[in-house]
Amino acid sequence: xxxxxDPVPIGGSWPPPVLDPAGPFSEPVTTLAWALLIxxxxxxxxxxxxxxxxxxxxxxxxxxxxxxxxxxxxxxAFPAVVLTGLLIWGLMLTSSLSATRIAGDEMRVRxxxxxxxxxxxxxxGDGREMLRDANELHIPVGRPVLLxxxxxxxxxxxxxxxxxxxxxxxxxxxxxxxxxADRPGVxxxxxAEYCGGPHxxxxxxxxxxxxxxxxxxxxxxxxxxxxxxxxxxxxxxSGCAACHTIRGTPANGLAGPDLTHVGSRHTLGAGxxxxxxxxxxxxxADSQAIKPGNRMPAYRQFDGAELRAIGDYLAALx
Numbered sequence: 120x121x122x123x124x125d126p127v128p129i130g131g132s133w134p135p136p137v138l139d140p141a142g143p144f145s146e147p148v149t150t151l152a153w154a155l156l157i158x159x160x161x162x163x164x165x166x167x168x169x170x171x172x173x174x175x176x177x178x179x180x181x182x183x184x185x186x187x188x189x190x191x192x193x194x195x196a197f198p199a200v201v202l203t204g205l206l207i208w209g210l211m212l213t214s215s216l217s218a219t220r221i222a223g224d225e226m227r228v229r230x231x232x233x234x235x236x237x238x239x240x241x242x243x244g245d246g247r248e249m250l251r252d253a254n255e256l257h258i259p260v261g262r263p264v265l266l267x268x269x270x271x272x273x274x275x276x277x278x279x280x281x282x283x284x285x286x287x288x289x290x291x292x293x294x295x296x297x298x299x300a301d302r303p304g305v306x307x308x309x310x311a312e313y314c315g316g317p318h319x320x321x322x323x324x325x326x327x328x329x330x331x332x333x334x335x336x337x338x339x340x341x342x343x344x345x346x347x348x349x350x351x352x353x354x355x356x357s358g359c360a361a362c363h364t365i366r367g368t369p370a371n372g373l374a375g376p377d378l379t380h381v382g383s384r385h386t387l388g389a390g391x392x393x394x395x396x397x398x399x400x401x402x403x404a405d406s407q408a409i410k411p412g413n414r415m416p417a418y419r420q421f422d423g424a425e426l427r428a429i430g431d432y433l434a435a436l437x
Contacts, residue, residue: 135307137280142299144263144283147212158205169193216284218265218295225265225297228256232268232275232288234314235321235413236376236389242267250340251364253376254389255324259333260303266296276312279325285311300327305385316412322390339437342367342379350432353425357418365436375415382436388413400430 138153140146172180183189221227227246231238241250258264268277270288278285283298300306308323328336351368354360360370366379384394388410392398402409404426405417421429 135280135309139281141281141304141306142283142301144216144297144299145281147216148280148284151209151212154205158201213284216297217286218297221265225263226258227265227267228258229267229269230256230277230288232270232272232277232310232314234272235310235317235410237321237323238271238376250337251377252380253384254322254386255326255384257326257328257333257336258298258300259330260300260327261330263297263299266298268294268296273314274312275310275314275321277308277323278311279306279308279323281306282308282325287312298325300325303327303329303332307390309390317410320389320391320410320413322386324385324390326385340380348428348432349425350428350430353421353429354432357421362415378433378436380436382434394434396427396430396434399433400426403429 138149140149169184172184176184218225223244227242227244229240229242229248231240237254239252239254239256240248241252243249256264266277266286268286268288269292270290272290274290275288276285277288277296279298282300283296286294286296288294304327306325306327308325310318310321310323314321347368354365355369360368360372362372362375364371364373364377364379366377370378382394386392387394387398387402388406391410392402402415403418404421405419406413406415407417
């Protein structure tokens with residue numbers, strides 16, 4: 120079974136669209152954004168009209184514009200009423216985005232921001248880890264997903280614009296955010312808080328499946344059983360196992376992403392490359408040329424045949 124099959128391809132625009140909601144937790148953000156854009160445009164027009172009167176209006180209009188009553192109404196009362204109302208409405212509109220408690224019917228996932236990638240831990244109803252992955256999240260359509268957001272090093276910010284709001288990830292603190300997809304697809308995200316180095320290349324992918332497809336995906340998440348051969352031997356002998364885990368092999372490193380099912384992922388390098396043996400080999404050979412400043416060293420000691428062997432082995436880890 121091809122676990123990467125999806126009705127929406129990984130290609131498309133980047134950064135992800137921010138005013139195209141695809142779920143109930145992104146719609147309030149879009150509504151608020153349009154209200155602010157339209158309100159800002161109206162205020163700009165009013166200011167331009169006042170400027171036009173001040174520069175080119177008649178003496179009577181200039182006197183009225185600069186009068187005490189106009190200043191009190193336009194400079195104090197109107198902004199106070201509008202901004203207070205906007206604040207209250209905005210807080211009410213977006214109150215459902217962050218979760219202050221666990222209702223019990225959500226799918227639960229813990230996501231940890233790293234420099235510059237994402238750990239993904241799928242949890243059961245009691246908060247115990249069931250599955251570990253990296254840089255992408257699989258969810259069922261129509262079900263709310265409770266994200267428990269942590270940071271391992273510096274402040275990051277999780278944002279998948281079409282599925283929910285934006286939430287900071289702060290070391291030593293867990294923030295909660297709700298997302299939901301109303302239709303199957305591949306939804307792109309981005310770290311939205313500058314975290315140094317290749318921050319702009321710290322992407323994320325959410326794959327929303329129909330419920331029956333999601334159940335099949337879950338059932339396929341047993342340790343990969345790809346034959347080892349030369350690719351695995353090179354992986355283990357070159358030090359890759361010190362940073363990466365491949366369950367079912369001696370590789371048990373924790374510093375980098377878990378690679379147990381890396382062949383089934385849509386992207387490499389935290390959302391910046393399509394995943395295939397060629398890009399895998401290029402990433403291994405010199406990831407610093409692709410994502411400068413990331414924490415994976417370049418492996419220039421491998422020749423082309425060795426890179427293909429490792430790339431083919433990792434691509435087979437479905």
